[in-house]
Amino acid sequence: MKPELITLHINGRTHPLALAPNVTLLQALRDLGYVDVKCGCEQGDCGACAVLLDGVAVNSCLVLAHQADGVPIVTAAGLGTAKHPHPLQAAFADSGAIQCGYCTPGFIIAAKALLDANPHPTELEIREAISGNLCRCTGYGQIVGAIQVAAEQMAADEGRRTDDEGGIRHSSFVVRPSGGVR
Ligand code: FES
Ligand code: FES
Structure with missing residues (x-):
């Protein structure tokens, strides 16, 4: 197929392609070097490739790069830095919610979408939100715990901020067929 020009906006950077x-x-992100976006099943079943597209968690293996033309994309690595990690990144590391780590970026994206929409989720709501993500190592308990820790941290941080802008982001993308945040 003949290449066509698009522009991807990833973690605040612009990539004309x-x-x-x-x-x-998924292919486009990894070819650009965003290898925190993992390639698992390539069928929408594992959640390893999840990114935020216009604030909504999607499995990037089910989205064509052209559908993301001009739409803000955030990968798990784009949420924070080693020096200033996002509370979810810190909580996953501190709670032992990572073993091999292959699934971790996808879980963090699913959790971020959940907490943006619902800052005080129940354990059941957390389990539902990550139901489209598979982990072969941790047994999920530590992952749920890490999300609970991050939710508490983010709520505390939010309480300290005067700017309370946020909440649910809407998008036409609905590509999480095996559960999770849609
Ligand atoms: S690689 Fe498994 S859902 Fe995309
Ligand atoms: S930590 Fe290895 S697959 Fe989840």
């Missing part, structure tokens, strides 16, 4: 229309967003 010439891509064939059948290239997935």
Whole structure:
């Protein structure tokens, strides 16, 4: 297929690209070096490739790069830095919610979408939000615990801020067929 020009906005950076229309967003992200976005099943079943697209968690293996043209994309690595990690990144590390780590970026994205929409989720709501993400190592208990810790931290941080802008982001993208945040 003939390449066509698009622009991807990833973690605040702009990437003009010439891509064939059948290239997935997952492929495009990894080819650009965003290898925190993991390639697992490539069928929408594992959640390892999840990113935020216009604030909504999507499995990037199910999105064509052309569908993301001009839309803000955030990967797990884009949420924080080693020096200033996002509370979810810190909580996953501190809670032992990471073993091999392959699933971790996808879980963090699913959790971020959840906490943006629902800052005080119940354990059941957390489990539902991550139901589209698979982990072969941790047994999920530590992951749920890490999200609970991060939720508390983010609520405390939010309480300290005067700017309370936020809440649910809406998008036309609905590509989380196996559960989780849609
Ligand atoms: S690689 Fe996309 S859901 Fe598994
Ligand atoms: S930590 Fe290894 S798959 Fe989740």
